Amino acid sequence: SQQGEEDPQALSIQEGENATMNCSYKTxxxxxxxxxxxxGRGLVHLILIRSNEREKHSGRLRxxxxxxxxxxxxxxxxxxxxxxxxxxxxxxxxxxxxKTIFGAGTRLFVKA
Amino acid sequence: xxxxxxSPRHEVTEMGQEVTLRCKPISGHDYLFxxxxxxxxxxxxxxxxxxxxxxxxxxxxxxxxxxKMPNASFSTLKIQPSEPRDSAVYFCASSFEGEAPLHFGxxxxxxxx
Numbered sequence: 001s002q003q004g005e006e007d008p009q010a011l012s013i014q015e016g017e018n019a020t021m022n023c024s025y026k027t028x029x030x031x032x033x034x035x036x037x038x039x040g041r042g043l044v045h046l047i048l049i050r051s052n053e054r055e056k057h058s059g060r061l062r063x064x065x066x067x068x069x070x071x072x073x074x075x076x077x078x079x080x081x082x083x084x085x086x087x088x089x090x091x092x093x094x095x096x097x098x099k100t101i102f103g104a105g106t107r108l109f110v111k112a
Numbered sequence: 113x114x115x116x117x118x119s120p121r122h123e124v125t126e127m128g129q130e131v132t133l134r135c136k137p138i139s140g141h142d143y144l145f146x147x148x149x150x151x152x153x154x155x156x157x158x159x160x161x162x163x164x165x166x167x168x169x170x171x172x173x174x175x176x177x178x179x180k181m182p183n184a185s186f187s188t189l190k191i192q193p194s195e196p197r198d199s200a201v202y203f204c205a206s207s208f209e210g211e212a213p214l215h216f217g218x219x220x221x222x223x224x225x
Contacts, residue, residue, distance in 0.1 A: 100145070
């Protein structure tokens with residue numbers, strides 16, 4: 001079964017607005033990652049946050065991690081039409097080898 | 113530097129036929145992963161290799177599926193015989209020392225009729 005579950009499943013916003021996506025997971029993790037997938041393409045890594053970190057920034061991306069609630073959020077500020085894609089959280093569990101398990105993803109549509 | 117290369121990009125085949133998907137990981141990466149993506153089940157990890165050795169194949173759905181990695185620069189995923197429910201996008205990904213991030217290819221879209 002999937003480790004991470006994203007919320008919402010789909011999100012539609014206007015260009016310039018902020019987009020927030022949430023992820024919940026089930027087991028103890030080493031790190032949590034966010035990936036982006038454009039239609040018809042492979043996933044591209046965006047940002048990684050380790051289990052001992054609470055917040056991380058990269059450009060217009062801000063990721064938070066709450067290990068007590070087993071949840072994370074991805075904030076994209078000042079969204080652009082080019083941000084339209086699916087976004088996935090992924091976790092590397094503390095046990096079970098080098099398995100990266102992906103959530104179901106959030107489909108983001110940014111209207112120009 | 114070239115990324116992960118998968119071939120073919122699209123494959124259409126009839127039920128019962130053998131299908132072989134191919135992957136070339138990023139040079140120097142020692143971990144290789146095969147994932148399958150469907151609308152119903154999302155991204156599923158099928159199998160992964162470390163230094164060409166299969167480590168965990170617990171995600172391989174059935175004996176009809178097999179994967180090999182004869183050398184550090186090539187891996188195959190074979191389905192024999194194929195069934196319509198195998199229709200999906202199959203991704204290959206590689207990483208260095210098993211650490212994030214994973215680098216994905218653009219996938220093979222498989223349609224079994």
